[in-house]
Amino acid sequence: MGFFSGIASVITGAVKSVAKTVATSVAKRGGIKGLFSMGLKQFAVSFIATAVFSFAYRKLAGKPKEPSLGGFDSEVVNRSTLIRSPISARQLVYGEVKKSGTLLYASTTSTTSTSDNKFLHLVIGLASHELQSIDKVFFNDVAITLSSDLDGSGNVNTGTYNGKARIKTKLGTADQTADSDLVSEDTNITSNHRFRGIAYIYVRLEFDADIYPNGIPNISALVKGKKLLDFRTSNTGYSTNPALVVFDYLTSSDGMGASASEIDTTSFTSSANDCEDSITLKDSSTQNRYECHGVVSLDKKPIEIIEDILSSCVGTLTYEQGKFVLKVGKARSSVKAITEDDLAGEISVRAKPKRQDIYNQVKGVFADEDNNYVATDFPVQENTTFQTNDGETISREIQLNYTTNIAMAERIALILLNQSRQMISVNMICKPTLINLSVGDVVTLTISKLGFSSKEFLITSYTLNENLTVSLTLQEYSSTVYDYNSASNQTT
Numbered sequence: 001m002g003f004f005s006g007i008a009s010v011i012t013g014a015v016k017s018v019a020k021t022v023a024t025s026v027a028k029r030g031g032i033k034g035l036f037s038m039g040l041k042q043f044a045v046s047f048i049a050t051a052v053f054s055f056a057y058r059k060l061a062g063k064p065k066e067p068s069l070g071g072f073d074s075e076v077v078n079r080s081t082l083i084r085s086p087i088s089a090r091q092l093v094y095g096e097v098k099k100s101g102t103l104l105y106a107s108t109t110s111t112t113s114t115s116d117n118k119f120l121h122l123v124i125g126l127a128s129h130e131l132q133s134i135d136k137v138f139f140n141d142v143a144i145t146l147s148s149d150l151d152g153s154g155n156v157n158t159g160t161y162n163g164k165a166r167i168k169t170k171l172g173t174a175d176q177t178a179d180s181d182l183v184s185e186d187t188n189i190t191s192n193h194r195f196r197g198i199a200y201i202y203v204r205l206e207f208d209a210d211i212y213p214n215g216i217p218n219i220s221a222l223v224k225g226k227k228l229l230d231f232r233t234s235n236t237g238y239s240t241n242p243a244l245v246v247f248d249y250l251t252s253s254d255g256m257g258a259s260a261s262e263i264d265t266t267s268f269t270s271s272a273n274d275c276e277d278s279i280t281l282k283d284s285s286t287q288n289r290y291e292c293h294g295v296v297s298l299d300k301k302p303i304e305i306i307e308d309i310l311s312s313c314v315g316t317l318t319y320e321q322g323k324f325v326l327k328v329g330k331a332r333s334s335v336k337a338i339t340e341d342d343l344a345g346e347i348s349v350r351a352k353p354k355r356q357d358i359y360n361q362v363k364g365v366f367a368d369e370d371n372n373y374v375a376t377d378f379p380v381q382e383n384t385t386f387q388t389n390d391g392e393t394i395s396r397e398i399q400l401n402y403t404t405n406i407a408m409a410e411r412i413a414l415i416l417l418n419q420s421r422q423m424i425s426v427n428m429i430c431k432p433t434l435i436n437l438s439v440g441d442v443v444t445l446t447i448s449k450l451g452f453s454s455k456e457f458l459i460t461s462y463t464l465n466e467n468l469t470v471s472l473t474l475q476e477y478s479s480t481v482y483d484y485n486s487a488s489n490q491t492t
Contacts, residue, residue, distance in 0.1 A: 094226055095292050095294065134223050140217045164212075170198075289330070314328060338430070338445050363377065437470070
């Protein structure tokens with residue numbers, strides 16, 4: 001009976017496969033926590049405050065992450081591809097994304113009168129936590145809107161798959177029950193097969209060679225992801241705020257496992273508010289300054305995950321005085337005026353970085369929400385004045401794994417382009433009077449011999465020495481880096 005016959009033999013031991021998948025690799029969370037604990041001890045002993053994770057200033061993050069061969073493009077493709085494997089890494093979903101997942105269970109059943117293997121049952125796990133919603137399901141590239149294209153029993157009642165498919169969903173709550181239709185139609189499944197804590201879609205396909213000429217379609221879904229604690233209100237709900245996402249990953253048992261006492265709530269609150277600033281676009285509509293939309297695969301290194309999340313808000317995350325401190329990409333005012341009287345030792349200045357660290361054009365990819373969440377090039381950001389000064393076009397390619405809006409991607413790229421021209425760096429040893437400064441603070445520097453008069457710099461590294469002097473690394477800073485004029489900067 002076509003591709004449905006024999007499917008059970010291809011995916012053997014279906015219920016056992018479910019158990020294996022639920023107990024899949026979680027990036028060895030014990031190892032992650034061990035690494036995390038070791039990192040905290042090292043910071044505490046050395047009294048060094050530096051940017052642990054960053055997607056902001058070039059001196060903090062090095063060169064912006066460049067796409068690797070088969071990197072983000074392949075990741076986005078794989079994200080929407082049904083995984084047929086008994087073992088796969090668990091995934092966290094933040095914001096709104098289109099994704100598929102792991103095939104947790106598959107079987108065929110027949111009509112009561114014949115052994116025709118007429119129906120194929122598929123259970124596809126989308127996330128290892130509760131989702132806010134599952135809004136659409138895609139059979140290949142055909143969208144089925146769950147709120148309008150299904151009848152009361154979950155049967156597709158419009159379009160190509162009218163009468164030939166049934167779609168049921170579970171959001172992954174801790175107390176969810178087994179799907180009653182699957183229990184009643186498949187003798188291998190009982191009311192005990194609840195998949196608690198796993199968000200999934202259950203699809204029943206009815207065999208029809210004309211409807212499914214190429215066999216089982218690739219099945220994916222448009223979902224709204226994890227519910228997050230808003231530390232500003234103590235409420236938990238769906239959010240796309242990058243500061244809340246960073247907080248969740250840091251404190252989650254699936255993430256870094258940090259305690260709430262290790263979070264600097266003042267900086268996180270300020271950053272969360274900054275992310276929600278209203279930005280006016282060319283068509284007079286508005287959007288948040290930053291949003292985070294993406295999928296965390298727990299087989300990746302925590303440092304890579306944090307850096308990818310920070311790319312959505314041009315953020316820096318530091319660990320100092322026993323707490324994580326977050327700052328996002330927004331113009332800030334100086335907190336301290338430093339003069340020659342504050343010096344306690346040597347000062348060195350580098351007027352220009354190495355040639356390979358300079359660029360005057362930024363291009364890259366993001367998962368475009370207006371293009372079916374496919375990895376798409378955002379409009380190139382470049383500055384002809386910079387290119388004239390450099391004598392050539394020097395390009396830097398980046399990947400914005402957690403950005404899905406084209407205007408937001410443009411703004412982030414423009415910030416990185418402007419930051420790259422803040423070239424002066426300063427290393428200095430200062431008196432203990434500067435002990436209360438921290439990484440990410442903006443300061444002014446006045447040293448007449450160097451020609452600095454209230455010149456703004458950003459602190460990128462801070463070390464408290466044994467003699468209580470403070471070693472600082474400063475990077476040239478300008479609030480104009482964050483200037484954005486939709487009329488001239490936004491590509492239509």
